[in-house]
Amino acid sequence: DSGVTQTPKHLITATGQRVTLRCSPRSGDLSVYWYQQSLDQGLQFLIQYYNGEERAKGNILERFSAQQFPDLHSELNLSSLELGDSALYFCASSVVGESGELFFGEGSRLTVL
Amino acid sequence: SQQGEEDPQALSIQEGENATMNCSYKTSINNLQWYRQNSGRGLVHLILIRSNEREKHSGRLRVTLDTSKKSSSLLITASRAADTASYFCATPNYGQNFVFGPGTRLSVLP
8 A cells, every 4th residue: 555545446427527536645745746647658747746836747738737735635637528538547646856756546547438 | 858768568478587677768867766567556666776876676676777878677586477567667857757668568477
């Protein structure tokens, strides 16, 4: 158990809909990262937050947004969903930035029909 | 951007054999990490090697880093069926996040 909790584990929705994925980092970890993993794109970095502030942005679509709350949990909002958004979405946390290891949650599997 | 690229893409071996996976990256790094992912599960950190280290061991894992060639290798000795998984290298990207390669899918046959 990594200590990172992601909900929901599975989500099936229709195109055009909006979903919210939630992540609770390990106790004490200030950094939260979101990654998308699909069969054809591998593991793609979306966005990082550090202590409530956006720290880095990757290949995140404009239809997607995220935030980190004062209690350090994070939410990833996906809107106007398309078939191609079907993927595993992982949250990871770390104490600091690139000098430490990432602890991954078990992911949220999103299926868009 | 910096990116690790694992090689081979897939590897199939018998139990008891050694498995070697390689990772190449593009620019200077201060550390490189290896992760493991069982099918459909979250990634698990295996080992971190810093740029001033050439070799590191952890149990049956041995990682090497050659900064002159911008490459790293992960050796799993005496493999077991339970080692079947995908293995990824990760490199820091401008000190702000990690970039993962496409991974090596390892199958260990009993």
